[in-house]
Structure formats: structure tokens, C-alpha cells
Amino acid sequence: MSNDPFWRLPEVPSLEVTSPDFGEGDPLPVTARASGAGGADRSPALAWSPAPPPARSLVVTCYDPDAPTGSGWWHWAVHGLPADLTELPANAGDPAAGLLPTGAMMLPDETRTAHYGGAWPPPGHGPHRYVFTVSALDVPALDLPDDATPGMLGFLMFGHVVARGHLTGTSETPAG
Numbered sequence: 674m675s676n677d678p679f680w681r682l683p684e685v686p687s688l689e690v691t692s693p694d695f696g697e698g699d700p701l702p703v704t705a706r707a708s709g710a711g712g713a714d715r716s717p718a719l720a721w722s723p724a725p726p727p728a729r730s731l732v733v734t735c736y737d738p739d740a741p742t743g744s745g746w747w748h749w750a751v752h753g754l755p756a757d758l759t760e761l762p763a764n765a766g767d768p769a770a771g772l773l774p775t776g777a778m779m780l781p782d783e784t785r786t787a788h789y790g791g792a793w794p795p796p797g798h799g800p801h802r803y804v805f806t807v808s809a810l811d812v813p814a815l816d817l818p819d820d821a822t823p824g825m826l827g828f829l830m831f832g833h834v835v836a837r838g839h840l841t842g843t844s845e846t847p848a849g
Contacts, residue, residue, distance in 0.1 A: 688838030716766030724809035797848030
């Protein structure tokens, strides 16, 4: 077993995912923390290398595999992004900001809200990883209901991913 939460997924070509807001393994910016944890629930800016053919759409997710749930915690899931897209601006996870391309759909996170829910590890639980993943799919869209979970999205993506890349940030809430 691996410490990589995606170790059981099929190997596919890699996309390089970067952010001007944090580097691989670095702490997330304060704004990317939950509003209740001193942040702003503001998704960081993300950029990635172009998706290879036969990509027809993209999915972006943010997942905390270290949440004390046995199943992790999904902070953000967007599907139906155009295959030629190579970046999302900061705060694209706020539906009111209108920063997602036409046709993109945000799914509800673990709090059942369709937005980017910022990092907020339990106090004293140690550092958590926040894995931002960009997946290129060989289909133009997935048939998902508006209230589908990110887990359902992941299941329906299986077999359609033609490239994938990750960028991992961290966050920690001190004890007491």
C-alpha cells in the first residue's frame, strides 16, 4: 500500500500542474483556508500543461486524503471544462465570481455546497495534504446529476482519463 491516494488508478501520461500561489508540498496561501479558519475559501490559481489528444474535456478536483474520516475529504470538484483550457484563476471555486468557462459544472463538496471549501484540518491533527488534480478525459462530458458527489465523479471518470497531473499543498491547524 502506498501513501499516494491515487496509487490504484491506471497510469496515464502526466500533466504538469503549477500555481503562482504555492509550490509542490508548500503551505497553501491563507486565502485558500476555510473562512472559519482565518481564510477566505478562495481556490488558488492553477495552471497546467496542455492536455494531449484525444482529450475532449477536463476535470479539476481538490482532495484531502489525511482527513480523519476513512475516506478523505473532497474540497472541490469541477467537470465539463474545455479540453484546451490550461488555467483557472484564483477564486474560480466561488460560483458567484463567474470565473469558470461556460458549461463547467461544480459538484457539491463534503458540506453539500457546490464551491471550493477551504482547508481546515482538525486542530492538532498535524499537516494535511490538499491534492489539486487536473484530469483530461476522452469524452466531452460526463452524465452526472447536479448533486452528484466527487466520489461518483471519480468513479464515472475511471476508464476515460487520458492524462492527469497533481499539485499538493499543505495546511495545519495548531492545537488549542
